[in-house]
Amino acid sequence: MTQSDRFSLESAHSPLRSRVRQSLVLVAAVAAISIGFLQMRVNAAESSVVAVVNADPISRDALGKAALQRYGSDVLDNLINRHLILQECKRRGITVTSEEVRGEIIRVAKKFGLAVDAYLQLLQEERNITPDQYSNEIIWPMLALRRLVADRVEVSQEEFNRAFLSQFGEAVKCRMIMIGDQTKANQVHAQAMADPKSFVRLAKEHSEDETSASVGGLIPPIRRYMGDSRLEETAFSLADGDVSPVIQIGDQWIFLQAVRRMPASHPSPQALPAINEQIKDRIRDEKMKDAAAELFTQLQKQANVVTILGNAEAEKSHPGVAAVINGQQISIGTVAAECIKRHGEAVLEGEINRKLLHQALRQANKTVTQADIDAEIARAAISYGYVRSNGQADTDAWMEAVLSQGDVSRELYIEDSVWPSVALKLLVEDGITVSQKDLEQGFASAFGPRAEVLAVVLSDQRTAQKVWELARDNPTDAFFGQLAEQYSIEPTSSSNFGKVPPIRQFGGQASIEKEAFSMKPGELSGIIATGDKYIILRCQGFTEPVVDDMSVVRDELERDLREKKLNIAMGLKFDQLKETAEIDNFFTVANSAARVATRPAAR
Structure with a gap:
């Protein structure tokens, strides 16, 4: 190839090379922008704003305050316990390194036959324990306590002999x-x-x-x-x-x-050393757990702990302090940060939802009043059977029952349960109407006759066709019941020879109801396809109506129908608010950027 030919070939390819270079530059730029955007969102979570809801920000301080209200007491108890252990470690000059923590996590994961990442992921999915939380709140305290009691744990020959006999004797x-x-x-x-x-x-x-x-x-x-x-x-x-x-x-x-x-079993000489070591390890672990528990109880008894968080008078004299442990302070900011770390995502979801409701109320020019709150509490009390002899709601007994179920205050119950329910009702109640048709259908459903039927439920159309032909050719209840016992995949009809609970009108199964109420006693239905099932009915008759005159139950019926329609509308309204909202959740993005902790926080 001549120099001229080579030059011509390179010239011909130069536009292609240029486009390739441009593409590579573009890809690099997009990647840099994406990484930069992600970093901006991660940085946002570390700054004062954790989320923006329709251009309205939620600050980290607000999230911390909300998390502190809900989980502060439990988190503080855990922090106090860890501080007690840490103080004792410092007093004795004992240090638990991140490598030791990592090694223990690896050992535990291997014991369950899992890789470390898989084990940590399982903990998060099944027990909602993050890798960082597992390292700092479970593994580190356990290792520290073990180190503190190591000099108390020795395996005697008698203990070994007993353990060996219990396994092989x-x-x-x-x-x-x-x-x-x-x-x-x-x-x-x-x-x-x-x-x-x-x-x-x-x-x-x-x-x-x-x-x-x-x-x-x-x-x-x-x-x-x-x-x-x-x-x-x-x-x-x-x-x-x-x-x-x-x-x-x-x-x-x-x-x-x-x-x-x-007779006693005798391990092989080759396996005996490993078995002996396993037995000693097991005894040592059991004794260490007992000794660690005893030491921890002792530390708690000897400690001078003043809990300030939640004590209004103490908070005035110790502003910004959550507790004092043997003279060492734990700040409220530390507890709030720990609450955010553990429960931030769940609490932030609640704060986002609350902000959406506040925004919607403001747009609709509506306000939740104390009278609305009181009325909702009374409604809940009545719905759960807390009623006085005069028929009025026993709200005191209801609130006592609610507050006895856990560490929830009256204020939090109202804020997390009552207020959102009231807010949604205010947003949808103007559009709720109960028509005459609603009343008639509700009356028929609640008090009207029921169709008593035998049923066979099948999973495929071919079998349904076969069973239908058999039922048609031998039209008796007894034979239909035998078909149900043999072919029905629905446990109730199969075990009761086809007998199922009576079918009511307007109960939410339109195709089945239409067929059931169009038959006469002794008649066989067609094959009813519903979802992935095929149903065949045989009519046995109809029950007598419970109430003949709708006017007798009209008020109760109208109230129940309105309540049902209101609940449906509330759910739809909340879904609409979330679907149409512009929400930037920086906190969740930052947390998902790095999930697996390999070492505990510095101490």
């Missing part, structure tokens, strides 16, 4: 009968003593331990040093086939029958 295979009443236990025991061969039957008929009763009283082999020494001594005192005396264990009366002796 001689055992007795037994049957057991457990009965809660002593008189009955003695009566059944007398029958077993008179005829030991009847023990299996007696266990099945009388034992109140369902697991062993189902297999004739058989229980796992009993070894020495496994649990209750009386049970073990009783088992080892029996010859094969013997029945023991009745003994009391807790609030139960039990007696045993020995089946056979099982």
